Amino acid sequence: MLELLRRQATEVAPLLLGAVVRVGDVAVRLTEVEAYMGEGDPGSHAFRGLGKRNAVMYGPPGHLYTYFTYGMHTCANVVCMPEGVASGILLRAGEVIEGADLARERRTTSRKPADLAQGPARLAVALGIRLDDAGDNLESGRVRLELPQSRAPFSAGPRTGVAGEGGSNSYPWRLWIPGEPSVSPYRPAVKRKRS
């Protein structure tokens, strides 16, 4: 598996669609992911170079990169590219296929099954992924990744909610499996107001 994850994010991302992420008794089949290149990608956390937060992304592939954002949300990524090169894939959404009862318990605001892991932060909550799971080995750690037997069909579009204007968001690096109810609706812009 590590050989497959050693390539650049845009090549690895299609392989993750249909993959299963398992944490304890809860398993999620990924239906939506987003590729982030390293220091050359303005939307990436690695754009400004190595820091405490993104150190894991510079590490070896096949590990879990988590980050905290908007003061209350945790998101999970899969690190790819060899050690020393920052690159990762954000797990945006998925379908809970095991442990739905437990996932529902964690996601008390969810009303329909499709909402359980519809969005990066929701997916992390449903799986019980926390900030301190960063750096976990996806083959032997608490968080496991199982690649699918065959590649799923997918569509591509612009990434959502990334920082930067115009051009930085023009790459079609958001991939999803068409027709899946758990795929989050596209949000073209994020209105940001500061008080």
Next chain:
DNA sequence: GTCGAGATTATCT
């Protein structure tokens, strides 16, 4: 049903 603003804190400047 859709749309828009507020929440809340680790990390970086």
Next chain:
DNA sequence: GATAATCTCGACC
């Protein structure tokens, strides 16, 4: 002190 790879809730149609 400002920012952020988001979610939720309340207002309105």
